[in-house]
Amino acid sequence: MNILGKKVLLRAIEEIDLQTLHAWANDPEIWYMLGGWHFPSSMEYMRKWFSALQADQLNQRFAIEAPDLGLIGTANLVEIDWKNNHAFHGMMLGNKDMRGKGYGIDTIMAVMRYAFEELHMERLDSAIIEYNETSLKVYCRRCGWKEEGRMRNWYFRKNRYWDKIIVGITKGDYFALVNTNKYWDEE
Numbered sequence: 001m002n003i004l005g006k007k008v009l010l011r012a013i014e015e016i017d018l019q020t021l022h023a024w025a026n027d028p029e030i031w032y033m034l035g036g037w038h039f040p041s042s043m044e045y046m047r048k049w050f051s052a053l054q055a056d057q058l059n060q061r062f063a064i065e066a067p068d069l070g071l072i073g074t075a076n077l078v079e080i081d082w083k084n085n086h087a088f089h090g091m092m093l094g095n096k097d098m099r100g101k102g103y104g105i106d107t108i109m110a111v112m113r114y115a116f117e118e119l120h121m122e123r124l125d126s127a128i129i130e131y132n133e134t135s136l137k138v139y140c141r142r143c144g145w146k147e148e149g150r151m152r153n154w155y156f157r158k159n160r161y162w163d164k165i166i167v168g169i170t171k172g173d174y175f176a177l178v179n180t181n182k183y184w185d186e187e
Contacts, residue, residue, distance in 0.1 A: 003062065005110030006186070007103055010062040010075060013053060017063055020071050022046045024094035032157060033132050034092060035164065064093070064107050072098045075107050077115060077124075085122040087115065099134075108143045109183055116171045123170045129155050130163040144177035145169045 003010035013021070024030055025041040053061060058080045064073040073093035080087040091107050093099050115121040126145070128135045139145040145167045154164035178184055 003110050003114045005106040006183075007066060007106040008072075008110060009065045009067075010107065010110055010114075011065055013050065013061055013063045013074070015050060017071055018043070018046050018050055020094070021074070024092070027094070029096075030092065030094060033129065033135070034090070035127050035129060035155060062111075064091075064103070066098065066103060069095070069098070071095075072103060073107070075111055077111065077119075085120060087121055087124055089115070089124045089126050104138050105142050108139065112143070112169065112174050113184065116174045121171065123168055125166065125168045128165045128167060129157070130165055136165060136167075139167050143169070144173050146173065 022041060022043055025038070025046065031038045059076070059078040060080070061074060061076045061078075063071055064075055066072050072095040073091065075089070075091040077087045077089055089108075089111055091104060091111070093104055093107075112124065115124055126139065128139065130150075136147075140147060146169065147165055148168045149166040151164040151166065153161035155162045
């Protein structure tokens with residue numbers, strides 16, 4: 001099942017995507033803004049990663065596709081806890097030309113809609129490096145997430161430590177947001 005936003009389609013990652021994902025996985029500018037630890041990735045590593053995706057029910061990864069543009073990034077729901085109904089969400093727009101055009105907001109809104117309206121999640125969590133002000137603005141000011149805490153000196157980038165900003169949203173926050181901004185009413 002694909003997940004529809006207003007501007008994006010979230011779909012399964014396919015083998016045909018690996019060449020693009022491999023290029024993004026090795027782009028230091030992209031990964032400087034994200035939280036994970038990354039080493040240079042070979043194409044063989046990408047194939048093994050892709051092979052493991054199908055069997056992993058607690059970590060779901062999606063390709064972000066825009067009409068007439070193709071693959072523009074990835075999103076995820078990982079560390080899914082079915083007993084307590086929460087998951088961790090992350091997103092990466094690998095195509096730099098797509099940033100600032102509403103695709104990130106639409107991706108977050110589509111992931112939240114799917115998580116809260118289809119999977120009966122109660123909350124989603126994420127983490128943002130303190131200098132990634134764009135992501136903090138998109139999540140907290142545009143998509144209703146709340147800053148819930150900081151872990152000091154968590155990330156080491158460019159020879160210094162940076163805080164990890166913990167953000168989250170509950171199902172109630174999401175429904176209050178869409179009742180106020182009428183995001184899905186224009187469909």
